[in-house]
Amino acid sequence: MKTTQSIVRGMIAILCASHLCTPAAAGAETLPAPANPEAITLIEIVVTAQKRSENMQNVPIAITSVTAERLESAGISDARDLTLLVPALDVTASAGHALPSLRGVGTSLVGPGFENPVAFYVDGVYIADANSALLSFNNIAQIDVLKGPQGILFGRNATGGVMQLTTLNPSEEFDGKVSASYGNYQTAGVKAYVTTGIAPNLAGDLAVQYNTQGQGYGTNLATGSQTNKTYHDWSARTKLRYAPDIGPEIVLSADYADLLTSQGVAIREVSGKIPATHNPVMGAAYPFTGKPWDINSDGEPKMVTKGGGVSVRVEEDVGAARIVGITAARRTLHEVVFDIDLTPVPFLYILPQFDREDEFTQEVRLQSSSAGRFQWMTGAYYFLSTGKFDPSELQLFPGSPTQVNLPLYSHTTAHSIAAFGELNVDLASATKLTIGLRDTHERRELHASQLTELTNGTVLATSDVPSKTAEVTKPTWRLGLDHKFDNNLVYASYNRGFKSGGFNAGTPAQDAYKPEILDAFEIGAKSVIAQRFRLNDAIYYYKYRNYQAAFFSISNIEVANADARIYGADADLEALVTQSLRLNIGAAYSHARFTSFPAATLDTPLATGGNFQQFGSAAGNHLPYAPDVSANLGFDYFWNISGGKLDLDANYYHNGGWYSEADNVQRQKAYDLINSSLTWSAANDAYWVRLWGKNLTDKAVATQISSTTFGTGAAYQAPRTFGVEFGVKFSAVR
Numbered sequence: 058m059k060t061t062q063s064i065v066r067g068m069i070a071i072l073c074a075s076h077l078c079t080p081a082a083a084g085a086e087t088l089p090a091p092a093n094p095e096a097i098t099l100i101e102i103v104v105t106a107q108k109r110s111e112n113m114q115n116v117p118i119a120i121t122s123v124t125a126e127r128l129e130s131a132g133i134s135d136a137r138d139l140t141l142l143v144p145a146l147d148v149t150a151s152a153g154h155a156l157p158s159l160r161g162v163g164t165s166l167v168g169p170g171f172e173n174p175v176a177f178y179v180d181g182v183y184i185a186d187a188n189s190a191l192l193s194f195n196n197i198a199q200i201d202v203l204k205g206p207q208g209i210l211f212g213r214n215a216t217g218g219v220m221q222l223t224t225l226n227p228s229e230e231f232d233g234k235v236s237a238s239y240g241n242y243q244t245a246g247v248k249a250y251v252t253t254g255i256a257p258n259l260a261g262d263l264a265v266q267y268n269t270q271g272q273g274y275g276t277n278l279a280t281g282s283q284t285n286k287t288y289h290d291w292s293a294r295t296k297l298r299y300a301p302d303i304g305p306e307i308v309l310s311a312d313y314a315d316l317l318t319s320q321g322v323a324i325r326e327v328s329g330k331i332p333a334t335h336n337p338v339m340g341a342a343y344p345f346t347g348k349p350w351d352i353n354s355d356g357e358p359k360m361v362t363k364g365g366g367v368s369v370r371v372e373e374d375v376g377a378a379r380i381v382g383i384t385a386a387r388r389t390l391h392e393v394v395f396d397i398d399l400t401p402v403p404f405l406y407i408l409p410q411f412d413r414e415d416e417f418t419q420e421v422r423l424q425s426s427s428a429g430r431f432q433w434m435t436g437a438y439y440f441l442s443t444g445k446f447d448p449s450e451l452q453l454f455p456g457s458p459t460q461v462n463l464p465l466y467s468h469t470t471a472h473s474i475a476a477f478g479e480l481n482v483d484l485a486s487a488t489k490l491t492i493g494l495r496d497t498h499e500r501r502e503l504h505a506s507q508l509t510e511l512t513n514g515t516v517l518a519t520s521d522v523p524s525k526t527a528e529v530t531k532p533t534w535r536l537g538l539d540h541k542f543d544n545n546l547v548y549a550s551y552n553r554g555f556k557s558g559g560f561n562a563g564t565p566a567q568d569a570y571k572p573e574i575l576d577a578f579e580i581g582a583k584s585v586i587a588q589r590f591r592l593n594d595a596i597y598y599y600k601y602r603n604y605q606a607a608f609f610s611i612s613n614i615e616v617a618n619a620d621a622r623i624y625g626a627d628a629d630l631e632a633l634v635t636q637s638l639r640l641n642i643g644a645a646y647s648h649a650r651f652t653s654f655p656a657a658t659l660d661t662p663l664a665t666g667g668n669f670q671q672f673g674s675a676a677g678n679h680l681p682y683a684p685d686v687s688a689n690l691g692f693d694y695f696w697n698i699s700g701g702k703l704d705l706d707a708n709y710y711h712n713g714g715w716y717s718e719a720d721n722v723q724r725q726k727a728y729d730l731i732n733s734s735l736t737w738s739a740a741n742d743a744y745w746v747r748l749w750g751k752n753l754t755d756k757a758v759a760t761q762i763s764s765t766t767f768g769t770g771a772a773y774q775a776p777r778t779f780g781v782e783f784g785v786k787f788s789a790v791r
Contacts, residue, residue: 144643161649162217169444206554208533240780243271275350313365332768333667364389563613
């Protein structure tokens with residue numbers, strides 16, 4: 058306890074020193090002003106973290122915002138790359154699902170009905186099933202990452218934070234761009250975006266992209282086939298925007314994505330480990346000596362993700378207030394095939410696992426539009442989701458005369474309705490009080506049946522799981538106080554976050570797992586110095602109850618509740634050093650530990666192969682996928698040359714390493730990643746050529762590590778990749 062208090066006192070002292078206790082922070086005039094302030098000035102970042110457009114520096118929430126220009130120059134193409142720019146964010150992936158973690162709060166749960174504690178939104182629409190195909194970035198205007206519980210204004214309660222993606226709005230002026238790229242592993246891709254006016258006050262746009270990979274990162278040593286390969290990945294998004302001078306503004310959006318890959322499901326035995334079903338006679342020599350991206354399986358892994366959605370957003374000023382309504386519906390289909398015994402021995406196989414998710418959301422809110430002493434917002438939110446295994450099928454002795462199929466059919470539903478409100482009161486000219494309250498009621502249901510059948514369809518046994526229902530009503534709140542002086546904002550807040558419990562569609566006999574509750578205490582500061590340096594940092598303390606911990610049985614993910622404590626600090630600095638050089642520096646420290654977990658699954662590797670699993674205490678252990686330290690450093694430097702300009706961008710990321718499971722047996726050790734690009738663009742920005750490289754030091758970094766009685770499997774991020782991109786911009790006014 059004394060150590061904890063010392064660390065917290067030290068972090069408070071650092072926070073104080075960085076903003077409040079030095080002359081430089083107290084007033085920008087103590088720094089030499091730039092010779093040409095208009096030429097060397099940070100661009101104001103506008104965010105909608107509180108559901109209204111505001112300068113990010115005036116919002117008393119820890120936010121990192123990444124603009125479209127920064128995404129493009131840094132070569133950020135999907136959610137996993139965001140770790141290079143966002144302190145305290147770590148993004149892994151499992152079976153096609155993006156799994157973000159903020160300040161140690163995340164999950165490795167994937168499947169019907171599971172939701173991430175870091176909620177994902179696109180244009181204000183909550184995406185419960187954030188599959189990786191959806192997160193390929195093309196027509197993005199901005200990405201805002203809100204850290205800490207967001208339990209009031211956002212549609213779904215989130216214990217970890219929010220990733221808020223805003224796409225470009227259509228323009229009545231004809232505009233667009235097209236690019237094509239080619240890289241190693243015979244990777245090719247095209248992207249296009251176009252927008253134009255259709256009729257008076259009506260504009261539309263279309264964004265499409267397609268990627269394919271001709272050569273896999275690895276080989277299936279048992280069959281000789283290529284693996285860790287994306288066969289195709291394409292997506293499309295479109296918007297229609299009607300914005301009359303008088304009357305409601307209406308935006309209709311639609312998107313669709315289609316992905317076929319073996320990345321993320323090309324699972325291999327961890328180096329040095331032995332699977333339980335190893336058989337040297339059949340070619341399964343272990344320990345496994347292949348490259349991290351190789352596998353040794355009697356079948357070929359595959360993952361198919363198809364899905365999309367539509368939404369309608371209506372906004373209108375009604376006197377001194379503004380009413381906003383958002384209606385959205387989505388459907389996503391997953392098909393996953395992989396070898397769960399991790400060997401060429403035909404013993405245990407997942408073939409196939411069909412996962413279908415349907416979502417419907419409706420949000421209505423009324424918010425003040427004036428800038429008076431009182432700013433308020435109130436609203437209601439409805440969420441309906443259904444998730445199915447249709448089926449999830451386990452095969453015993455696949456391909457043999459004694460093959461047995463164990464298909465599981467399960468269906469989960471979630472009904473959630475909430476009412477919320479928030480009031481901001483100016484107590485004085487520079488001091489503001491924030492009070493927010495939300496009440497959420499949820500109902501969860503589960504229906505399931507398990508079959509045992511032969512390959513000819515003969516049913517040997519049927520087991521119907523009794524239907525189950527669980528209901529919960531939970532209030533969440535936010536209390537905050539902030540004060541603005543000169544170019545500094547300081548704030549303190551207390552937030553309660555809530556993430557619903559539910560039933561596990563993969564193990565329907567299991568009892569309902571409990572809702573998560575996270576109480577977060579935070580002190581933060583934001584400063585702009587000489588219009589060239591933007592420094593935002595915060596310290597926090599989380600009390601985490603009923604953390605939903607994942608562990609693996611024979612073929613499915615199971616859930617157990619535990620308690621935890623998290624405290625730490627993160628900082629984000631953006632510096633416009635010269636007119637041509639921009640720096641971004643981020644650092645995060647997080648102490649995330651279980652305080653009570655008496656029924657954790659503990660794995661002990663066996664010399665004969667596989668793992669011995671038993672229940673025991675994990676108190677004091679690290680939370681999964683929660684590094685103690687992480688840091689990022691990047692720069693963007695450009696210089697003019699004849700006929701155009703050159704832009705050199707480089708980003709470095711350090712991760713202190715993480716454990717994949719509560720028992721803290723399997724660990725991804727500390728690693729460093731470096732990405733870089735060099736872009737030449739014409740003087741009028743009409744076209745460009747970019748050389749890019751990712752993971753330049755060719756590090757093997759796991760995206761997931763999972764232990765079962767049969768062995769310990771791992772999947773890995775991409776190795777070193779590089780290539781070239783050509784692009785053209787076009788506009789009616791150019």
